[in-house]
Amino acid sequence: MSKQNPKDRLYSRDHEWIKDDDKGTVIVGITDYAQEMLTDIVFVDLPEIGKKVVAHATVAVVESVKSVSDIYAPLGGEVIDVNTRLEETPELINQDAFGEGWIVKMRLSDAGERKMLLSADDYDEMLKEEKS
Amino acid sequence: MPVQYTNVIDEHRTTRGAAGLFDICHMGEIEVKGPQALDLLQLVLTRNLADQTIGQVKLSALLNEEGGIIDDLTVYKMDENSYMLVTNATPKDRDWQWIKSIQQEEHFSCTLEDISDQTGKLDLQGPRSEEILQKLTEANLKTLRFYHFCEPPVAGFPAIISRSGYTGEDGFEIYAASDVIDEIWDKLMSAGAQSGLKPAGLGARDTLRLESGMMLNGQDLNESISPLEVPYGWIVDTHKEFIGKTALMARKNSGIGSKLVGIEMTGRGIARHGYKVFHGGKEIGIVTSGTFSPTLNKAIGLAFIDITFSAPDTEIAVAIRDTMTAAKIVKLPFYKRSK
Numbered sequence: 001m002s003k004q005n006p007k008d009r010l011y012s013r014d015h016e017w018i019k020d021d022d023k024g025t026v027i028v029g030i031t032d033y034a035q036e037m038l039t040d041i042v043f044v045d046l047p048e049i050g051k052k053v054v055a056h057a058t059v060a061v062v063e064s065v066k067s068v069s070d071i072y073a074p075l076g077g078e079v080i081d082v083n084t085r086l087e088e089t090p091e092l093i094n095q096d097a098f099g100e101g102w103i104v105k106m107r108l109s110d111a112g113e114r115k116m117l118l119s120a121d122d123y124d125e126m127l128k129e130e131k132s
Numbered sequence: 133m134p135v136q137y138t139n140v141i142d143e144h145r146t147t148r149g150a151a152g153l154f155d156i157c158h159m160g161e162i163e164v165k166g167p168q169a170l171d172l173l174q175l176v177l178t179r180n181l182a183d184q185t186i187g188q189v190k191l192s193a194l195l196n197e198e199g200g201i202i203d204d205l206t207v208y209k210m211d212e213n214s215y216m217l218v219t220n221a222t223p224k225d226r227d228w229q230w231i232k233s234i235q236q237e238e239h240f241s242c243t244l245e246d247i248s249d250q251t252g253k254l255d256l257q258g259p260r261s262e263e264i265l266q267k268l269t270e271a272n273l274k275t276l277r278f279y280h281f282c283e284p285p286v287a288g289f290p291a292i293i294s295r296s297g298y299t300g301e302d303g304f305e306i307y308a309a310s311d312v313i314d315e316i317w318d319k320l321m322s323a324g325a326q327s328g329l330k331p332a333g334l335g336a337r338d339t340l341r342l343e344s345g346m347m348l349n350g351q352d353l354n355e356s357i358s359p360l361e362v363p364y365g366w367i368v369d370t371h372k373e374f375i376g377k378t379a380l381m382a383r384k385n386s387g388i389g390s391k392l393v394g395i396e397m398t399g400r401g402i403a404r405h406g407y408k409v410f411h412g413g414k415e416i417g418i419v420t421s422g423t424f425s426p427t428l429n430k431a432i433g434l435a436f437i438d439i440t441f442s443a444p445d446t447e448i449a450v451a452i453r454d455t456m457t458a459a460k461i462v463k464l465p466f467y468k469r470s471k
């Protein structure tokens with residue numbers, strides 16, 4: 001069973017989350033449901049700091065033993081930090097997708113884009129439909 | 133057979149450390165019987181089978197006229213004039229049609245029967261396989277040698293037990309009628325519970341075979357590749373006649389240009405099937421299999437490259453997405469069990 005989706009953040013239909021940090025920027029990761037689908041994550045390809053991406057563009061790549069999966073930027077912006085711990089311990093995403101397993105921090109180019117994202121409740125609904 | 137029952141790494145390590153049970157019913161089985169069964173097999177297969185004893189298994193290649201590999205399959209000598217071929221799943225029908233057409237053209241006095249549908253197959257692999265299977269059979273498995281088989285009942289059902297596999301571990305391939313194979317699976321799972329046996333899927337099967345340097349038909353091998361370009365020279369016996377031999381000898385005399393080699397990533401990244409391989413900025417080949425090795429904790433693969441660069445320790449690069457990532461040529465296998 002996936003962990004509960006925390007209500008303190010927003011979700012994309014591609015199973016990423018964004019959460020405001022206290023510096024006016026956002027933290028980006030994948031959901032617990034997503035890490036379960038990916039299974040054992042053995043490698044994370046992180047972007048360079050300063051990389052600018054539009055919404056839905058590939059911002060990172062995670063690999064399990066069997067598969068290679070793109071992680072999309074939930075919204076457009078600039079990468080201002082990456083979770084370098086994932087280079088040595090990619091399994092942090094499996095262990096704690098909503099916390100220690102965060103992937104990048106971004107400065108959003110248009111905060112107004114947030115309305116494209118889902119609340120935790122909406123994301124729960126979407127998962128129910130996806131599983132049924 | 134699913135890709136995984138729990139997760140690939142766990143199933144992989146369980147097979148190396150205890151035992152894994154694989155449902156391999158998708159593979160093909162063909163019976164060849166009759167006074168000229170051996171003559172037919174000698175003509176279509178690369179391996180010399182004249183000295184094969186009853187109860188022995190031999191790996192061989194089935195080639196087309198151009199010397200390309202149609203399939204790599206195992207030959208079971210069941211009796212004088214009676215053989216079972218165990219083929220890969222994808223080329224099964226191609227194998228059947230090819231062998232059948234040659235039997236008809238050459239008028240060999242033997243019959244072929246595709247028994248794939250009525251034959252089930254389970255692979256029990258790993259260091260604890262013997263103690264598990266021994267609980268379900270009266271045959272003394274200790275005396276069963278590698279690449280040999282016996283035909284004792286397993287859990288009361290007629291079966292073939294072959295000491296062989298596709299993981300690099302000790303283990304058995306078990307054949308029985310497809311309508312009893314589920315019951316044998318259940319009995320094996322119960323018998324193996326205390327030994328740490330778990331079901332294992334296609335994902336672990338792939339990482340286990342790759343660590344052991346074994347090739348996968350359709351991925352590392354295809355009909356344009358000959359046994360001389362891959363580590364299969366040893367299953368070709370040029371002292372006998374077989375289909376594809378003339379082309380093979382011509383390829384050998386004109387010089388083999390490419391070779392399948394083991395690679396290990398030294399930079400960060402995992403090589404995957406289809407990624408391009410470079411040396412000094414020049415494209416020299418392609419990755420045919422690549423994964424993260426759960427036993428070695430590093431990224432490994434097989435690559436089909438220009439033979440000029442095939443010496444171990446040659447530094448190469450693999451194009452992973454838009455990055456040239458450092459790798460090197462290594463000797464096969466990547467993993468060898470301690471005996």
